[in-house]
Amino acid sequence: MTPLNDVKLSSLIPGQHGTIHAIHAEHALHQRLNAMGFRIGKKIQLIRRANFNGPLHVRIGATDIILRDIEAQRIQLAA
Amino acid sequence: MKRIALLGMPNTGKSTLFNRLSGASARVGNWPGITVDLMSAKMLIGGHIAELIDLPGIYDLHGFSDDEQVVRHFLSNNHADLAIIVLNSSQIDRQLSLALQIKNLGLPAILLLNMQDEAKRSGISIDIEAMAQQLGMPVRQISAKYGDGCPQALQLAAKQLAEQFNTVLPKDIAKRLEADVQIEQEMQAILKSSVQVPVQLNDATTDNIDKILLHPIFGLPIFFTAMFLLFQFIFTAGKPLQDGMAWLLNLFRTSALEPALASLPSWLNGLLLDGVFNGVSTVAAFVPIIVLFFLVMSMVEDSGYLSRAAFLMDAFMAKIGLDGRGFVMVLMGFGCNVPALMGTRVMRSRPMRLLTMLVIPLSLCSARLQVFLFMIATLFATSQAAYIMFALYMASFFTIFLTAVLFKGQYKSSEPFILELPPYRFPTARQIWLRGWQEVKYFLNRATKFIIFGVVMVWVLTNYPTNVAPASAGTLAGQIGTLFAPILDPIGIDTQLAIALIFGFVAKEIVIGSLAVIYGLQGDALSHQIATNIDWVQGMSFMLFTLIYTPCLSTIATLKTESKSTKFMWLSIVWSLGLAWVVSFVFYQGARALGF
Known part of the structure; x- marks a missing residue:
């Protein structure tokens, strides 16, 4: 579990974690991600990926969330 | 207040x-x-x-x-x-x-x-x-x-x-x-x-279950096997309950109702016994199995497994223009299409929502399940029943995928897919009981509104004018059947079945009730009569048509209010009727061409 520098959530491998550094999303998506617990400074872990380029299963605090790769690309992580 | x-x-x-x-x-x-x-x-x-x-x-x-x-x-x-x-x-x-x-x-x-x-x-x-x-x-x-x-x-x-x-x-x-x-x-x-809050949160039980149920290779096979076993269970456990219910209702008719109504004029006696009672009791015999179905579905719904299904199916659903939530709505549609349609409100993009609403009415709801349980018991051996049922569920999925693929060009969207995975939960007996009771209440409500009206109408159509034999070609029903014959003959649907289909437009609960009224029979006698009138190919064609065409008036009304578009409502009706006819036609003519 090496800490990561400046990578996207979508490029984590299962088991790795990082801290949310920036969310590059338009207002509506940003608000939705916020409501689900995606906030800057929060620790996030990638649990698994679904087959066939399917969604990512991530964990923030006590909450498990699934989201697609395309949304995960908008979330920038820092060490 | x-x-x-x-x-x-x-x-x-x-x-x-x-x-x-x-x-x-x-x-x-x-x-x-x-x-x-x-x-x-x-x-x-x-x-x-x-x-x-x-x-x-x-x-x-x-x-x-x-x-x-x-x-x-x-x-x-x-x-x-x-x-x-x-x-x-x-x-x-x-x-x-x-x-x-x-x-x-x-x-x-x-x-x-x-x-x-x-x-x-x-x-x-x-x-x-x-x-x-x-x-x-x-x-x-x-x-x-x-x-x-x-x-x-x-x-x-x-x-x-x-x-x-x-x-x-x-x-x-x-x-x-x-x-x-x-x-x-x-x-x-x-x-x-x-x-x-502890730094590293971990619900070990949920994690361990997820490791199996969300397994990259076995996840999907496990899901479909679990669904198949659940339906198999409903079928096996429901059969004796259903037989017991039918026996009770028959006992009620012969020992209480027939003596009590004997003094009435013959037309009223016929209307009450062969119309209302036959119709309603044939439908009521299915109540135990429907209750069982909803008990099992509510357990699955409350367990948290459905969000996992969305995770597993999203990659595939994305290819047909929908997302994992759409798959869950379709599964909920297996209970009843109306709440599933209302569930699409969580989708923000209108095209995605409309496409999902277009496919939901194709999911095999519990009212249609009744029709299929009856027809399968009538035309197939018990050992084949689960397979035929499974085939119908597959046909339901097939029409959903076909519809989505054909219409996804019209309903393009870039809706983000972000969903919470709740921990696994066991519903309590009270939750399950409340849910089951609500379904029974809902069913009885529909029974009084739709089914009694439907079976009385069918009785009138099959018994007037009075100078010809009931349900013969000369009655009003026979005339309507003849009118539709050019369209329904090529798919193997005869006059009696055609009347049931027409009334099935109001609600699928009426279909079996109408057959009971049309033939003037109930229970085993009705099954025997239908089995001698049509063969399995016709029965299957009838079931496919019933599966695909518009589920009921409530669904149509919900489609209209949820989409706020009359045009969309008509698209759904016309598309499902057309698709139903084409699928039944291909099946019926194909099976006949193969010598069945």
Whole structure:
């Protein structure tokens, strides 16, 4: 579990974690991600990926969330 | 009368609490400012009658999904005396924002923290006193599932109602909903001083189950095997119940009804016995199996497995223009299409929502299940039954995928797919019982409205004019059948079945009831008669047509109100009728060409 520098959530491998550094999303998506617990400074872990380029299963605090790769690309992580 | 609004995030057990508080007295009602129906219940609280309204679960008071707008419009147009906010204790770190948003509106409120057992398991401890003080509203811990703390919560609500008067007018609330900026800071401050969350949270049980059920290779096969076994179980356990019910109803007819009605004029006797009783009792024999179906479905729904299904199926659903939630809606449609259609409100993009609403009516609902159970028992051996049933479910999926693929060009969207995976939960016996009871109530309600009307109409059509033999070509029904013969002959559907199909447009519950009336028979005698009249190829063609064409008037009405488009409603009707005919035609002519 090496800490990561400046990578996207979508490029984590299962088991790795990082801290949310920036969310590059338009207002509506940003608000939705916020409501689900995606906030800057929060620790996030990638649990698994679904087959066939399917969604990512991530964990923030006590909450498990699934989201697609395309949304995960908008979330920038820092060490 | 005092009015209490029940608010909360999705997956917090808010509806469980509503069911617990309201018992079985809930009803659906219309409210100013919003176009959807909300559940409400009148209850005695602190010696006064108060009305409790179950608002949709939302993540964010300021969001822009339909549900979030419904809540805002409700609060901006209806005076509420008290808000009861339900949040999940184990996710309090992100859910507290909703309580603060409501507090900022100036509404008197109490906060109920549900699922304390889950929070405890995750090592979260909450200082209720500290939180209540900082938040400026009373806070209580409850378990909606087991009822712990619920009476105390009610007392608290009564106390608040008596002491605090809501002086905020709905129009002021509307103003305050415009903007609030401090919420985030305030939330952080309260969390910091009153909640301790361990750094690494881990619900080991859920994780271990997920490792198996979300397995990259075995996940999907396990899901489909589990579904198949559940349906197999419903079938096997339901059969004796169904036989017992049919036996009871027959006993009732021969020993009580026939002697009692013997003195009536023969036309009235015929209408009551061969019309109303035959029709209703043939349908009623299926009640046990439908109850069983809903019990099993509600267990699956409450367990958290459906969100996992969305995870597993999303990659595939994306290829046909839908997403994992669409798959879950389709599964819910297996119970009843109407709530599944209403469930699409969580989708923000209209094209995605319309495409999902176009495919939902193709999912094999429990009313159609009745028709298939009857036809399969009539035309196939018991050992084949589960396979035929499974084939029909596959046909249902096939038409859904076909429709989505064909229409996805018209309904393009880039809706983000972000969904919460709740921990696995075991529903309690009470939850299951309440759900089952609601279904029976709903069924009996439909039985009185649609089925009796339907079977009486069928009886009239098959018995008039009186100078020809009942259900023969000379009756009104026979004439209608002849009219449709050019369209229905090529798919193997005869006059009797055609009448049942026409009435099936109103509701699928009528189909079997109408057959009972058309043939003037019930139970085994009806099955024998149908088995001698049509072969399995015709029966299968009839079932395929029944599966695909418009499910019922309620679904059509829901399609219209949810899409707010008459054109879309007609598209759905015309498409499903056309598709039904083509699929039945291909099946029937294909099977005949192969020599069956």
